[in-house]
Amino acid sequence: MSKEKPSNKGVDRRTFIKISGLTTGAALLGGFHFVPRTLAQTGPIKVGFPIPLTGPYGTEAKDQQAGAELAIAEINASGGVLGRQVELLVRDTKLKADEAARRAKELIESEGVQLMSGVLSAANQLAVNEQCKLHGIPYISISQANEITQRPDNSIYTYHEALDPHQTTQAVGEYVAKNFGKKWYFLTSDYAYGWQMTDGFIRKGKEFGAESVGETKHPLGTSDYSSYMPRILAANPDVLFLDNFGKDQINSAKQATSFGLKKKMQIVCPILLMSSRLGGGEQVFDGIIGGASFYWEMDHPTTKKFVEAFQKANGRPPIDYAGYAYSGVKELLSAVNRAGKLDPVAMAETIEGRTYDNYKGKQWWRPCDHQSQQDVFIIKSKAAKGEYDVFEIIGTVSGEGERLLRTCIEVGQNPNKPIRSGLKQ
Amino acid sequence: MQIQEWLKRFIDVVSRYPLVFTLAVFIVFPFIVPYKALATQIIIWGLFALGFNVCLGYTGMLSFGHAAYFGAGAYMAGIALIRIWDNIWFSLFCAFIIGGFLALLLGYLCIKRRGIYFAMLTLAFAQLIYFVAFQWVDMTGGDNGLRNIPAAPLSFFTLEIDIYTPLRFYFFVLAFVFLSILALNLILQSPFGHVLQAVRENDRRAQSCGYEVSNVRWLAFILSGAISGLAGGLYALYLHFVGIESLYYSTSGQVIMMTLLGGMGSFIGPFIGAGIFLYLEDVLSAVTPNWMIFLGVIFVLCVLFFPSGVWGTIKNLSLRGRTKIRIAGAVTKPPL
Amino acid sequence: MEWTAIAMQLFTGLSLGMLYVLLALGLSIIFGLLTVVNFAHGAFYMWGAYAGVTTMAVTGNFWLALLVTPLVMGAYGLVVEKTLIRPLYGRDINYPLLLTFGLQFIMIEIVRILWGTSDHPVSAPETLSMPVEMLGFYFPAYRLFVIAITLVICIVLWVFLERTSLGLIIRAGTRDPLMVRALGIDMNRIWWLVFGIGSALAGIAGILAAPIRSVFPEMGVAMLVESFVVVVVGGMGSLSGAILSGIIMGEAIALTTLFYPQMADIVIFLVMAIVLLIRPSGLFGKAGLLE
Secondary structure: OOOOOOOOOOOOHHHHHHHHHHHHHHHHHHOOOOOOOOOOOOOOEEEEEEEOOOOOOHHHHHHHHHHHHHHHHHHHHOOOEOOEOEEEEEEEOOOOHHHHHHHHHHHHHHHOOOEEEEOOOHHHHHHHHHHHHHHOOOEEEOOOOOHHHOOOOOOOOEEEOOOOHHHHHHHHHHHHHHHOOOEEEEEEEOOHHHHHHHHHHHHHHHHHOOEEEEEEEEOOOOOOOHHHHHHHHHHOOOEEEEEOOOHHHHHHHHHHHHOOHHHOOEEEEEEOOHHHHHHHOHHHHOOOEEEEOOOOOOOOHHHHHHHHHHHHHHOOOOOHHHHHHHHHHHHHHHHHHHHOOOOHHHHHHHHOOOEEOOOOOOEEEEOOOOEEEOOEEEEEEOOOOOOOOOEEEEEEEOOHHHOOOOOOOOOOOOOOOOOOOOOOO | OHHHHHHHHHHHHHHHOHHHHHHHHHHHHHHHOOOHHHHHHHHHHHHHHHHHHHHHHHOOOOOOOOHHHHHHHHHHHHHHHHHHOOOHHHHHHHHHHHHHHHHHHHHHHHOOOOHHHHHHHHHHHHHHHHHHHHHOHHHHOHHHOEOOOOOOOEEEOOEEEOOOOHHHHHHHHHHHHHHHHHHHHHHHHOHHHHHHHHHHHOHHHHHHOOOOHHHHHHHHHHHHHHHHHHHHHHHHHHHOOEOHHHHOHHHHHHHHHHHHHHOOOOOHHHHHHHHHHHHHHHHHHHHOOOHHHHHHHHHHHHHHHOOOHHHHHHHHHHOOOOOOOOOOOOEOOOOO | OOHHHHHHHHHHHHHHHHHHHHHHHHHHHHHHHHOOOOOOHHHHHHHHHHHHHHHHHHHOOHHHHHHHHHHHHHHHHHHHHHHHHHHHOOOEOHHHHHHHHHHHHHHHHHHHHHHOOOOEOOOOOHHHOOEEEEOOEEEEHHHHHHHHHHHHHHHHHHHHHHHOHHHHHHHHHHHOHHHHHHOOOOHHHHHHHHHHHHHHHHHHHHHHHOOOOOEOOOHHHHHHHHHHHHHHHHOOOOHHHHHHHHHHHHHHHHHHHHHOHHHHHHHHHHHHHHHHHHOOOOOOOOOOOOO
16 A cells, blocks of 8 residues: 655644634635525426435336426416426435435525425435425425324425325225224334334224234345245234335235235235236236225226326326326425415415315315325226226225324324424524 | 656645645535535545545455444434434534444454455444344334434534535535544554554564554554544434435445545545545436446446556556555455 | 244245355355355346346246256356456455446346336246145245255255366365466366356346246345355355355244244344354354455
C-alpha cells in the first residue's frame, strides 16, 4: 500500500483548523444561497411520484404510474389546475424506505413539487409522509397501511385513498364468517402488514363466533412453506387465511395446493391481487377467494369509463393499484381547483366530508383522519377466459357509515373535528 | 507524456496539501452536483466508506457486515432524539459510541478468523442484528422504520440554529466529516497507524516484532465501527427516518462497492467512490429502471482492470515505474 | 406434539435441505479447487430456473428442461471462468469474490430486462403433482422426487470424484496443485471444468426449485446468503461437509418452524456462529485453508 504521508509544509495544521472551522461556521450561520422554500407561483404544478420501479413490484408500480398519468391527462385536458398544467415527476424508490425518503426529499427540495402521491408498501409511504410533513406538502397515499391514518404519523397533509388492513379484514372477515366454517387458521407474514391483517380478522371473527385454531408467523420473504403444512393440517381448520403479500402469497398458495390443503379447507387471501394471480397461475389460485378494492369487469358506470380510458391509453385493463393512483391523484388535484389555491388548509377543507365516485362506486373522506371510506369486493379466482379475465366478483361488502373503519378515537383523533395536527405555521 | 507530466504535477500538489485540497473540493461540491441533497448523501456515505476503509484498505480485512454499525448508529441517533434528549450533539455522540461498542463486541468474536471466514462471520452477525431490529418493533419500528424523529435545532449553549435547509445541513454534515478525516489522519500518522500498516503488509513479521496482531486489528475494527456509526447517525438526521434496510447486507455490499470503486488505499478514495456510485445511480435511474446493470458492469471492469479504484489508478498513472498501490493478503491460485 | 407431525416435519426438512445441498456442493467444489468464492452463485441458481422455465415454455416438457438446464448453466460457467475469473488468479483472494458480487447484479438485471420483474408460474409435471400418502399425512410427490434426484446427483458426483481418473486429478489438485502440474497436467483446464460443474449444480438446483417456489429475478439473493452459511458450516472445500451441513440446516429450519417460527430466519446464522466459534474451519473444513 502506498505511504500516504501528507507533508504539512505551507500550511500549519493549527492555522488550517482555524480557517476550516471559521469557514464552516460562517456557512452554517450565514446561510448564503439560502433559498426559502416558497411554493412556485407560475409554471406547471408538479406532483411528486416515488414508486418502486425496480425490484419485485415493478409491475404494480407501473400500474400506479399509468393510473396517475391518466388522471393527470384528464385534468390537463379540462384546463389543468388553477389554469396551470400538471406534471408528474416519477422517481424510483427501489422499494427501500430510505431511498423513498431520499427521493421525496429530492422532489421537494430540488424539484419544488407542490403535491405528492405514490409509493407502494407501508414502510415506504410512512417514510415519504415524514418528509412531506416536514415541508408541509399535501401527500395522498395509494397503498395499504394502518399507521398512516393513525397518530402520530397522521397529519393535515396526509391523505389515504387506499384501503387499509383494517377495512380489508372487516369486509373479508364478514363475508367469510357468513359463508364458511368457524374454525380459522392464520398463516401470517411476520411484519406489520401480516400482524394487522390477522388481528383484524380475529376481531371480526369474534363477532360471528369464529375462533382462531392456530396462528403461525413466518418470516417475511420465506420461500419454503413446507414446514408449516403439518401444523396447519393438524389443526384441521375450516378456513386458512394467507395473511401475506406478493411473492409470499404466491409461494404459500402454491405449496398449500401441492400439499393438498384445498381438499380440506377454504383458502382466503385478504387481498387478491391480479398480479399475484397471474404470477401464480390458474392451478395455484383455483378456488381461492379474497378481497379487492376493485375489479375491472365491475358493472358500474364510472368503472366502465375508467377502464375504457385506461385500456385506450395502455392497451390493457387496469389492475388494483392503477385504480388507487387514478382516484388519489384526481382527488388531490381537484381539491386544489375547488379550493382555488395551493393552500393545504383550504384543500383539506374541500376534501373533508366529500363524497365522490371516481372509478369504483361511492367513496367518502372522513374528516378526522383523511381516510377514504369505500366498499370492498370479494372475488374468486377462476379459469382464465381472457388474459386478464381471471376473477369473478362473488360479493360486495359495503363500507357505508364507517362500519369498516376504525373509530376516530381508536386512531387517536377527535371524532368531531377535522384533523389539523402537524400544521406548519 | 504531456498528460502524465500534468497528472504527476497535479498529484504532487494534492499530496502536499491534501487536507486543503479536500476541503476546497468539499466546499464547492454542493454547487456542482445536480441537487444539494445528493451532495449531502455523498459525503455521508463517503464517511461510512471512510470508516469501512479503515478495516479493508488500512488493515486488510474484508468485512461483510458493516451495515450493522451504520444501521445501529442511525437507530441510536434517532432513538436518542426521540426518547432521551432532543439534542443533536448527544444523539451523534450516541451513534458514534454504539458503532464503536458494537464493533468491540463483534470484533472480539470475529477477529480471530481470517479471510473468507471473517467475512462470513461478520455477515452472519450483521444479519442477526438485522433480524433482532426487525422484531423489536417497539424500539425500532420494525419494518416500518423509525419515524417521528424530532427536527431538533443545533444548539450552541444558548444559540439555536435550524439546520434543516439543504445547504445548511450539508455544511453541518461536512463539519463532522472533516473532523473525522482530521482525526483519522492523526491516528494513521501516529505510531499506531504505522503498526497497522505493518500488520497489513506482513502480519507474521509484525507479530515476531512483538506486536499483538489481534489486538491491533481489534482496535482498528472498533475505530472503523465508530466512524460507520457516526455516519449512520448523520444519515438518520438527514432522512428524518431510519429504514430497516440500513441494517441489511445490501448496505454492507454497497459500501464495499463504493470503497473499491474509489480506491482502497487513501482518504479521498472512499469519497470518490461514494460520489461516483451515488451520482451514477441518480442519473442512471432517471434514464432507465435497469441502471443496476451499468453499475454492475462498471464494478466488474473495475475489479478486472482498475483494482485500485479511480483514485488509485490516477495515482498509479503518475507513478509509472515506481511503487504502485497494491493490496496485500492471501492470493488465489496462481496460474501455472 | 404428535409423532406424525414431527415425522412429517423431519421429512420437509430433508426436502428443504436438498436444495441447500446442491447449492453448497457447487459453491464448495469451486472454492475447494479454485479458492474462488462465487458470490454470483445465487444468480446462477436463478438463471438455471429461468433456463428451465424457458425450455418448458418452448417444449412443454419438464424432463427435457431438467436435462437441458445443467448443460446450459455448465456452459455458461465455462465462459465466465475463462473470461472473468481467470484474469484474477494470482491476485488477492477477495478479487473473485468482489467480481462475482458485481456479476450478480448484472445477471439479475439481464433477467429483469428480458423476462420482466414479475413471477413466472411454473408447475410440477403432471406425474408428480399429486400428494402421496405416507405415514398418515400427505406429502407432495414432487418433493420426494427432489430428495431422490439430489441423492442420485450426490452419488454420481461421488463416483465421479472417487472412481474416475478425472476425479482423481481434481482431488489431487485440491491438495497440491503444484505437484499435479509437475506431473504434466494442465490445471487451468481442470479449474475451468470444475467451475462449469459447480455452475451446472447451481442450475439444477434452480430448475428443481422452480415448481416449488416462485421464479423471479431476485430468487437467488436470499438463497445465496443461506448457501454460504451452509458451506461455511460444512467447511469450505469439503463436499461431505456441504452435504451434511445442507441436511442439518434444512432440518434446523424445519424444526424451528415447528416450535418457534419467528426464529426460522435467524436459526441458520445462530448455528453458523456457534459452529464457527467451536470449530473455526467448519465441520469438516481443513484448517489453514484460506486463513
